Each structure stands twice: as C-alpha cells, then as structure tokens.
Amino acid sequence: MTISFWLDAAVGEKKKEDFDVAIVGSGVSGAASAYWLSRRQGLKVALLDSAATGSGASGRSGGFVLRGVMAYYNHAVRSYGRDAARFIFQLNEQTQAHLSDFVKAEGNSFDYQRCGSYLLASSIEELHDLAESAQLMREDGFEVEYLKEDPLERGFYGALHNQCDIGVNPLSLVRSLIQASSVQVYENESVFRIECNASQGVELFTANRIIRAAKVLLCTNAFLPLLLPEFRSMLKPVRGQILLTRPVEERFLDKLCYANFGYEYFRQLPDGRLLLGGCREPFLQEESSYEDTVTLNVQTALRNYLKDRFPELAGASIDYKWSGIMCFTPDGLPLIGEIHDKPGVFFMSGCNGHGLGYSLALSRVLVETALDGADPGIFQSKRVLNLSKH
Numbered sequence: 001m002t003i004s005f006w007l008d009a010a011v012g013e014k015k016k017e018d019f020d021v022a023i024v025g026s027g028v029s030g031a032a033s034a035y036w037l038s039r040r041q042g043l044k045v046a047l048l049d050s051a052a053t054g055s056g057a058s059g060r061s062g063g064f065v066l067r068g069v070m071a072y073y074n075h076a077v078r079s080y081g082r083d084a085a086r087f088i089f090q091l092n093e094q095t096q097a098h099l100s101d102f103v104k105a106e107g108n109s110f111d112y113q114r115c116g117s118y119l120l121a122s123s124i125e126e127l128h129d130l131a132e133s134a135q136l137m138r139e140d141g142f143e144v145e146y147l148k149e150d151p152l153e154r155g156f157y158g159a160l161h162n163q164c165d166i167g168v169n170p171l172s173l174v175r176s177l178i179q180a181s182s183v184q185v186y187e188n189e190s191v192f193r194i195e196c197n198a199s200q201g202v203e204l205f206t207a208n209r210i211i212r213a214a215k216v217l218l219c220t221n222a223f224l225p226l227l228l229p230e231f232r233s234m235l236k237p238v239r240g241q242i243l244l245t246r247p248v249e250e251r252f253l254d255k256l257c258y259a260n261f262g263y264e265y266f267r268q269l270p271d272g273r274l275l276l277g278g279c280r281e282p283f284l285q286e287e288s289s290y291e292d293t294v295t296l297n298v299q300t301a302l303r304n305y306l307k308d309r310f311p312e313l314a315g316a317s318i319d320y321k322w323s324g325i326m327c328f329t330p331d332g333l334p335l336i337g338e339i340h341d342k343p344g345v346f347f348m349s350g351c352n353g354h355g356l357g358y359s360l361a362l363s364r365v366l367v368e369t370a371l372d373g374a375d376p377g378i379f380q381s382k383r384v385l386n387l388s389k390h
Contacts, residue, residue, distance in 0.1 A: 003192045003207060015209045019184070021371075022046040022204055022211050024191050024227075025219035027058035028170065028355055029348050031177035032363035033217050035102075038181040040371075045183040046211055048204065050190035054174035057221060060324030061356060062242060062265055062277050064256050065099065065166035066117060067092040067142075070332045070352040072261070073133035079332065084378050086140045088333070091361045093142075096164055098360035106180050110172035111270055117165035117256035120150070121157040126261060130160040154309050156259065167256050167267055170356060186211075191227065194342060202344045215370050218339075218347040219363075221355070222290070222327035234335065234384045235350055236328045239287045240277060241298045243306070244320040245313060247272035252312075262353065264305060274313060276302055294321045326353045329384055334358060336366050337381030346370040347381075 021037055023030045026049035037045045049055075067089055069076060076085035096114075103112050121127035134146035145161040152159075178185065186209075193205040194216070204211040218224060222238075225231040253268035264278040279301035280287040286297065299321055307314040329335060329350035339345040348366040351358050368374035 003190075007207065014205075017046070017209060017211055019044045019046045019211060019213040021215045021217065022048065022202070022213035023183075023217045023219055024048050024204065025056075025221065025223075026053040026174065026178065026185070026187075027056050027219065027221060028054075028174050028177075028359040029058075029221065029351075029363050029366070030217070030219035031058075031174045031181070032360045033219060033348075033367055034181040034183045035177045035360075036364050036367045038183065045181070046186060046213065047178065047181075047183045048186045048189045048191060048206070048211065050188065052187050053178055053185060054171045056223075057240075057324040057326055058174050058355060059171035060240075060242070060322055061170045062267065062275055063111075063168045063170045063356070064117070064258070064265065064267070065096060065168055065356045065359075066256070066258065066354060067096065067162055067164055068119075068357065069354055070262060070328075072119070072129050073137050074129055077136055080378065082136075082140070087378065089137070089140075089142060092354075092357045093164065094361035095357060095359055096166055098364075099166060099168075102177075102180075102360075106176060109176045111167070111169040113167040113270070114164070115167050115255055116161060116163040117258060118147075118151055119160040119162070120152070120257055120259035121159060122260040122264075124157060127157040129261075130158065134160050151255075152253075152257070161255075165256055168356070173356075194227070194345060196342045196344060202342070214344060216345045217366060217370055218345065218349075219366075221349050221351065222325045224327075224347060224349045226290075228339065231349070234329060234381075236288060237290050238280075238326045238328050238353070239289050239291065239293075239323050240280065240326050240353070241287075241294050241302065241321070241323045242275060242277035243299065243302050243318050244269075244276075245274045245306075245316040246319045248274070248313065248316065250312075252310075266309075273319070274306075274310065274316070276306055278302075279305055290325055292323055292325065294323055326351075326355075328352050331384065334362060334379050335381040335384055336362070336369055336376035336379040338370075 020043045147159045150156040189206040202216045263281040266276045
C-alpha cells in the first residue's frame with residue numbers, strides 16, 4: 001500500500017506502541033508464527049493486517065493440507081536432490097502432526113478431517129510420474145499407496161493415495177491459531193513504510209500508528225513485493241480461482257483430490273458442497289495478477305470440468321466464485337531470510353500454492369531463524385537472489 005503526504009499528515013500525532021515482535025500479515029503463516037511465539041514466555045507480540053484476519057489467500061484456499069510441494073516427489077528429487085526432497089516432505093508431515101496436536105489441545109474448531117488425498121493422473125505421463133514417485137517415497141520411508149486404476153471411476157488413469165492428508169476450513173484454522181496465541185491484533189492497518197533504527201529497533205508505519213519492535217516478521221506472501229519492490233524478480237503473484245456448488249445430498253467424495261499436476265483440485269465439504277479449483281493452465285499469463293476477480297475464461301473451464309468429471313452435477317447451482325493470490329518462486333520452494341538493508345526484519349514467502357501444507361512447520365523455522373539465529377537451510381533466500389541475477 002502507498003499513502004500520500006496529505007493522508008499521512010491528516011491523521012495527526014500517531015500512537016506509538018512497543019512490542020518484542022511484530023508480524024505483518026495474518027494469513028496462515030502469520031497466524032502460525034504468532035502461535036509459535038506465544039509458546040515462548042514473556043514476548044509481547046503484535047499482528048497487523050491490511051484487512052481482516054485471514055481474508056487473503058489463506059481464507060480463499062481450498063483447505064488442503066497436503067504432504068508435498070508443487071512438484072511430485074520424483075520431480076522434487078530431480079530438482080532438489082534426494083535428501084532435500086525427503087526433508088521437504090517430512091516438513092509437511094510435521095505440519096500435519098502439529099495440526100493434530102493443536103486439535104488435541106485446543107479442540108476442532110476448523111473442520112479438521114484426516115481424510116487422506118488422491119493425486120489423480122489425468123494422463124499416462126502423469127500416471128508414470130505417480131508410479132515413480134510412489135516407489136521413491138516408499139524407499140524414503142513414506143506411507144503411500146499407488147493405484148493402477150481410477151479410484152473414483154471418473155476417467156482418471158490411476159492415483160497415488162496419501163492417507164495422512166488433511167482437509168480444513170482454512171479461515172477458521174487461521175483464526176483459531178490467532179485466538180490461541182493471545183497476540184495484539186490490528187486489522188485494517190496497512191504498513192506503508194519500514195524504518196530501522198539502531199537505538200529504537202524496527203518501526204512500522206501505518207496510517208494510524210507506529211509499531212516499534214525488536215524483530216519484525218513479514219508474512220505477506222505474494223504482496224511482499226508491493227511493500228519491498230526489490231522482491232519483484234523473486235516472487236510472482238498467481239491468481240487461483242474456485243467455484244462452489246450448493247449442498248448436494250449424495251456423498252460421492254471422501255478424499256481431497258488433486259489432479260493434472262495440481263492444476264485441478266476438488267473436494268466435497270462436510271455440508272455436501274463440491275469445491276472445485278484450478279483450470280488456469282491454459283491462461284497462465286492472464287492469471288499472473290494481483291487483481292482479485294474471477295474471469296470468464298477460467299470459470300468457463302471450471303464449469304466444463306465439472307460437467308465432464310461430475311456429470312451428475314452438470315446442472316448444479318453455483319453458490320460462490322472467488323479468487324485468491326498465491327505466490328510462486330523461480331525454483332518452486334519458499335524463501336526465508338532477513339532483509340539485507342533492514343536488520344531485524346525477516347520474511348517468509350513463496351509457498352507455491354501449498355501454504356497450508358507448509359504452514360505450522362515452516363513458520364516455526366521462520367521464528368527460529370529470526371529469534372535464535374537458526375539457519376533456514378534449503379529455504380535460505382540467498383539461493384533465489386543468486387538465481388535472479390542470471
């Protein structure tokens with residue numbers, strides 16, 4: 001967000017408040033960071049968002065907490081190496097374990113369902129990738145089942161079954177994490193300037209107040225380049241679109257479903273609605289956007305997909321259509337680091353459409369990086385800084 005001199009000056013004397021840590025962005029990464037900070041004694045933490053908590057990409061997602069990344073396991077092994085691929089998938093399993101622990105401690109207030117998922121092959125090529133991935137995953141100690149036939153009987157070539165995957169109401173998850181954290185929340189507070197002062201720490205300027213903190217965590221995902229333009233070469237906004245039918249009585253899906261290398265995904269919600277997202281593959285340039293809108297091209301593709309794969313719902317009424325802005329990096333992995341010219345300001349961004357899967361585990365890495373000086377390892381942002389120079 002930008003702000004003019006006139007608007008900034010019109011507020012008058014801004015209220016100044018001091019915290020140990022300030023988090024900018026109240027999506028799942030910001031909420032999970034707040035949760036981990038609340039596990040440490042004596043920290044005063046602020047959480048700021050330009051809108052309502054969870055109203056960005058997290059509250060607009062499909063609610064898939066998947067073990068995995070944008071690439072299937074065989075491609076992850078080729079891209080990152082065997083050890084790194086294993087580590088990343090184990091990190092996703094840590095998120096799932098943390099969620100289970102959270103439910104035991106705080107209750108199931110966000111429709112937590114450990115229902116498992118199908119990665120569905122939309123082509124013979126994808127089926128071969130799933131077969132190879134299943135073999136590699138079993139060798140690396142992951143529980144997975146390779147299915148040579150379509151478990152849904154809807155025209156797919158086969159599937160990979162992950163029993164551990166979880167469906168959630170993503171907005172309720174975000175707000176449950178925040179509620180369990182007891183942080184000071186500031187909604188509708190856009191940060192438009194960050195200043196670092198050796199004696200006063202980091203100062204965040206909004207239209208109404210100045211928040212001062214020893215450490216700042218930027219969890220704004222795709223919107224980080226709008227705050228810090230130097231990230232434009234490293235982070236790409238990608239709009240995802242979803243449609244949701246009215247409730248139907250028949251239960252025909254009991255798994256999260258992820259097809260065509262993730263370009264289509266669907267699930268049936270507890271109230272019987274079918275959620276269907278994706279279909280942006282033919283329109284990649286058009287969907288690289290910050291604009292929060294649905295488009296005729298993608299929504300038509302979603303309706304056609306619904307008709308082809310779920311003919312019994314061809315005439316179903318559509319209750320909702322919406323979009324959300326995801327964030328992609330050049331190599332398909334998130335970034336964690338400290339802003340080179342802003343000591344004390346750390347960031348986490350670029351979950352490549354798998355923010356819920358990373359959420360709790362990766363946010364813990366961010367907190368440990370910022371507060372304990374831990375090395376974020378494979379997620380170190382310098383790797384993409386080097387890539388962006390070539």
